Amino acid sequence: MRYSKLFGKTKNQTPHDENSINAKLLLQAGFIDKVSAGIYNFLPLGLRVLKNINEIIRQEMNAVDGQEILMPCLHPIELWTTTGRDKTMDEILYRTKAGDKEFVLGPSHEETVTPLAQKFTTSYKDLPFSIYQIQTKFRNEPRAKSGLLRGREFGMKDMYSFHTSEKDLDQYYDRVKDAYLRVYSRCGLTAYPMAASGGAFTQNLSHEFGIKTAAGEDTMIVCKECNVAQNAEIVDEKNKSKCTKCGSDLIEEKAVEAGNIFKLGTKYSESFNMKFVDETGKENYVIMGCYGIGTTRLVGTIVEASHDEKGIIWPKTVTPYQVHMISIGLNEDILKESEKLYEELMAAGIEILYDDRSESPGKKFNDADLIGIPLRIVVSEKTLKEKSVEFKERTGKEARLISIEGAKQEILNFYK
Amino acid sequence: MRYSKLFGKTKNQTPHDENSINAKLLLQAGFIDKVSAGIYNFLPLGLRVLKNINEIIRQEMNAVDGQEILMPCLHPIELWTTTGRDKTMDEILYRTKAGDKEFVLGPSHEETVTPLAQKFTTSYKDLPFSIYQIQTKFRNEPRAKSGLLRGREFGMKDMYSFHTSEKDLDQYYDRVKDAYLRVYSRCGLTAYPMAASGGAFTQNLSHEFGIKTAAGEDTMIVCKECNVAQNAEIVDEKNKSKCTKCGSDLIEEKAVEAGNIFKLGTKYSESFNMKFVDETGKENYVIMGCYGIGTTRLVGTIVEASHDEKGIIWPKTVTPYQVHMISIGLNEDILKESEKLYEELMAAGIEILYDDRSESPGKKFNDADLIGIPLRIVVSEKTLKEKSVEFKERTGKEARLISIEGAKQEILNFYK
Numbered sequence: 088m089r090y091s092k093l094f095g096k097t098k099n100q101t102p103h104d105e106n107s108i109n110a111k112l113l114l115q116a117g118f119i120d121k122v123s124a125g126i127y128n129f130l131p132l133g134l135r136v137l138k139n140i141n142e143i144i145r146q147e148m149n150a151v152d153g154q155e156i157l158m159p160c161l162h163p164i165e166l167w168t169t170t171g172r173d174k175t176m177d178e179i180l181y182r183t184k185a186g187d188k189e190f191v192l193g194p195s196h197e198e199t200v201t202p203l204a205q206k207f208t209t210s211y212k213d214l215p216f217s218i219y220q221i222q223t224k225f226r227n228e229p230r231a232k233s234g235l236l237r238g239r240e241f242g243m244k245d246m247y248s249f250h251t252s253e254k255d256l257d258q259y260y261d262r263v264k265d266a267y268l269r270v271y272s273r274c275g276l277t278a279y280p281m282a283a284s285g286g287a288f289t290q291n292l293s294h295e296f297g298i299k300t301a302a303g304e305d306t307m308i309v310c311k312e313c314n315v316a317q318n319a320e321i322v323d324e325k326n327k328s329k330c331t332k333c334g335s336d337l338i339e340e341k342a343v344e345a346g347n348i349f350k351l352g353t354k355y356s357e358s359f360n361m362k363f364v365d366e367t368g369k370e371n372y373v374i375m376g377c378y379g380i381g382t383t384r385l386v387g388t389i390v391e392a393s394h395d396e397k398g399i400i401w402p403k404t405v406t407p408y409q410v411h412m413i414s415i416g417l418n419e420d421i422l423k424e425s426e427k428l429y430e431e432l433m434a435a436g437i438e439i440l441y442d443d444r445s446e447s448p449g450k451k452f453n454d455a456d457l458i459g460i461p462l463r464i465v466v467s468e469k470t471l472k473e474k475s476v477e478f479k480e481r482t483g484k485e486a487r488l489i490s491i492e493g494a495k496q497e498i499l500n501f502y503k
Numbered sequence: 504m505r506y507s508k509l510f511g512k513t514k515n516q517t518p519h520d521e522n523s524i525n526a527k528l529l530l531q532a533g534f535i536d537k538v539s540a541g542i543y544n545f546l547p548l549g550l551r552v553l554k555n556i557n558e559i560i561r562q563e564m565n566a567v568d569g570q571e572i573l574m575p576c577l578h579p580i581e582l583w584t585t586t587g588r589d590k591t592m593d594e595i596l597y598r599t600k601a602g603d604k605e606f607v608l609g610p611s612h613e614e615t616v617t618p619l620a621q622k623f624t625t626s627y628k629d630l631p632f633s634i635y636q637i638q639t640k641f642r643n644e645p646r647a648k649s650g651l652l653r654g655r656e657f658g659m660k661d662m663y664s665f666h667t668s669e670k671d672l673d674q675y676y677d678r679v680k681d682a683y684l685r686v687y688s689r690c691g692l693t694a695y696p697m698a699a700s701g702g703a704f705t706q707n708l709s710h711e712f713g714i715k716t717a718a719g720e721d722t723m724i725v726c727k728e729c730n731v732a733q734n735a736e737i738v739d740e741k742n743k744s745k746c747t748k749c750g751s752d753l754i755e756e757k758a759v760e761a762g763n764i765f766k767l768g769t770k771y772s773e774s775f776n777m778k779f780v781d782e783t784g785k786e787n788y789v790i791m792g793c794y795g796i797g798t799t800r801l802v803g804t805i806v807e808a809s810h811d812e813k814g815i816i817w818p819k820t821v822t823p824y825q826v827h828m829i830s831i832g833l834n835e836d837i838l839k840e841s842e843k844l845y846e847e848l849m850a851a852g853i854e855i856l857y858d859d860r861s862e863s864p865g866k867k868f869n870d871a872d873l874i875g876i877p878l879r880i881v882v883s884e885k886t887l888k889e890k891s892v893e894f895k896e897r898t899g900k901e902a903r904l905i906s907i908e909g910a911k912q913e914i915l916n917f918y919k
Contacts, residue, residue, distance in 0.1 A: 092632070093570070093622060094570045094572070094620075094623060094634050096573075096623065096633050101894065115516075120622065121613060122574075122575055122577075122578075122579065122619075123577070123579050123604075126575045126577055127575070128572060128573065128575065128615070128619050129572055129573040129574075130572055131571060131572055131634075134571055134572055134573050135571070152508075154509070154510045154547045155547060155550055156510070156511075156544060156545055156546055156547060157543045157544070157545040157550050157553070158538075158544050159538055159544065159656045160546075160576065160639060160641075161542055161597075161641070161654060161655065161656050162538075163538065163539050181577075181599045181600075181601065181606075182599060182600075183597045183598060183599045183600075183608065185597065185655070186643075186645040188539075190597075192576075192599065192608075196887070199538060199544070203536055203544050204536075206524075206536065207510060207511060207512065216508070216510050218547075224577060225576075225577070227601040227602075239577065239601070239804050240575045240576060240577050248607075268618065346600050369787055380506045465713055477882075
């Protein structure tokens with residue numbers, strides 16, 4: 088992609104009305120645009136990152152036998168009165184009407200997934216199964232001040248599993264917990280599963296995933312030795328110095344909560360009377376689990392966890408492009424060689440953002456650091472004299488010259 | 504995918520509360536599930552088709568330099584009062600509130616895309632560009648009785664282009680019209696662009712695309728010779744027999760409208776005061792076009808256009824799986840050979856739905872016809888005696904035996 092043609096360029100100034108690091112950097116670098124508090128447009132760069140994250144999540148959910156579906160945003164109010172969450176979650180619900188038909192904009196999908204799953208569940212032979220979607224959620228958050236970390240409209244992967252027994256749920260729950268850790272790890276994040284209370288969502292056991300960041304909304308207490316972590320909010324003062332498991336020192340880490348998993352048990356199957364016939368012919372309630380990751384929140388979390396004073400530092404796995412190429416100088420040779428290399432790298436399947444503008448070198452370098460692609464390549468009169476290009480990692484201190492001929496292979500090696 | 508494990512199986516009965524062919528077949532075959540009138544769940548099979556269609560659209564929009572973005576569903580009401588469409592489209596608008604902040608659920612995105620594009624447009628040098636999204640739309644349709652053809656919540660690709668002149672818009676508009684025809688053709692559909700009035704969306708020139716179907720909501724008048732088509736509603740009675748262009752006979756065809764393109768001109772740029780500075784330093788309003796295809800509607804349209812009395816017939820390009828494999832009989836050899844072939848075909852990258860259930864052959868054959876995958880392969884005692892499998896096209900009358908060894912190549916050839 089030629090940067091001159093890209094929709095959504097960098098801005099010279101940090102936005103005034105955003106406090107969070109993720110919103111500041113993503114807005115200034117041209118990844119997102121603000122529509123209203125907690126409501127954003129995703130521009131081409133931002134959408135590319137979001138899609139990379141979605142694809143990682145999709146692969147890991149498929150690997151634990153999740154089947155992808157797509158449920159609607161509009162939920163008939165009757166589904167929510169059935170569970171009573173029209174009252175318990177009233178504060179954050181967006182509601183709408185069509186004639187005398189009332190709807191809730193889904194903040195979560197237990198109310199739609201349970202009756203759906205019920206239609207295809209009769210016997211124990213139909214169980215277990217697990218279905219998920221990557222979809223838009225709506226929550227009227229009282230404070231939507233953290234950029235993509237707390238949106239009023241946001242992307243989410245929500246998965247729901249259905250079982251014949253607690254034991255089967257427990258085993259599946261642990262598989263998904265591991266899958267979640269793989270998602271975070273593949274996104275370049277350090278995540279800790281923390282036993283937590285489930286809030287309005289459940290009375291039962293749940294975990295949230297704390298992502299280590301320099302600054303975060305939450306604080307977690309982490310054991311230096313055994314990596315057990317807990318949300319500081321639910322830890323007694325007296326348990327804040329030594330690990331209850333191994334006795335080692337505990338440290339406080341700032342964190343962003345970027346995922347939740349819940350053992351729902353029979354809460355929703357009882358509400359909707361979702362039963363199955365077991366091997367003895369007896370009817371039982373289906374046992375459920377649910378598993379959520381905010382996908383747009385994860386974009387923000389990655390920025391919170393991975394940036395420096397110059398801008399974003401994208402992990403290789405989610406970067407919008409693999410290479411940020413800059414041409415310096417406008418003489419014909421430089422343009423010709425840059426074009427040639429651009430075409431050659433694209434032909435090799437390398438995703439490349441080519442800054443072909445007639446801006447100053449300083450502006451181009453600053454924009455590259457702000458945008459945060461892991462690899463930068465510079466073509467200039469100086470490098471061409473050596474039949475080379477400058478090769479610099481976003482996190483590296485020094486640039487080095489590599490031959491133009493070898494550039495393709497160096498890039499492929501970097502991403503291997 | 505093993506059919507025994509697939510979420511969303513066929514139903515024995517046609518749904519009672521649906522009149523349209525697309526809803527009846529898609530519901531019975533396990534592609535979708537109804538939540539409320541005009542609101543559906545997409546099950547794994549349905550979502551696979553939708554994703555194939557989305558990918559075809561994405562490729563064709565990228566090919567005309569469209570850049571993909573993602574705008575929100577929640578639109579601040581102020582954007583809609585700015586254009587006055589809060590009044591002109593009032594009937595179909597879903598509205599919601601958060602505190603005293605009012606929102607519209609986007610039935611279309613001119614009101615969000617114009618202020619967004621404005622932020623990145625100053626000079627003629629920033630133009631032209633074209634941005635699109637594949638996103639959920641909300642329209643409170645008074646009659647939502649046509650399954651996926653007229654949804655209250657539905658998927659849509661909407662693209663918006665921005666130009667310095669009418670002439671530039673005209674050229675781009677024609678490019679997109681051709682891209683649309685490629686989309687339909689790749690989806691196995693016969694489409695006619697028809698000049699049309701734009702309804703609430705525009706006062707200016709527009710086209711809708713009529714898809715030829717056995718039964719459809721609309722009627723189009725098509726010239727047998729020059730393929731010019733017009734919506735019957737806007738054709739004078741006296742012009743309904745001979746083509747005004749070439750004088751040949753006209754015929755009536757049932758059609759589904761499956762896309763619209765509009766020359767918006769300066770309607771929205773005037774509302775939002777979106778201007779650019781031209782080469783002489785003068786300020787002008789930006790000229791806009793917009794281009795919509797209902798993506799979920801296209802799933803329904805394909806079913807309307809391509810089915811028989813036994814079920815759906817998916818075009819090769821959008822089929823949820825490439826091969827529907829059936830094993831008949833439960834003896835060990837049959838199961839072993841079926842498993843082996845299933846694994847081998849998957850390893851070759853072939854997408855295969857394997858009906859491994861212990862259902863009767865009749866049930867399995869009927870389900871395969873209902874689901875509509877273009878190719879069926881049967882493994883039975885009879886075929887194994889010949890070291891063969893039965894190979895049948897969904898639209899073919901006869902099955903034929905092909906060697907197990909050669910099956911992979913035959914399938915690859917079929918999809919080449």
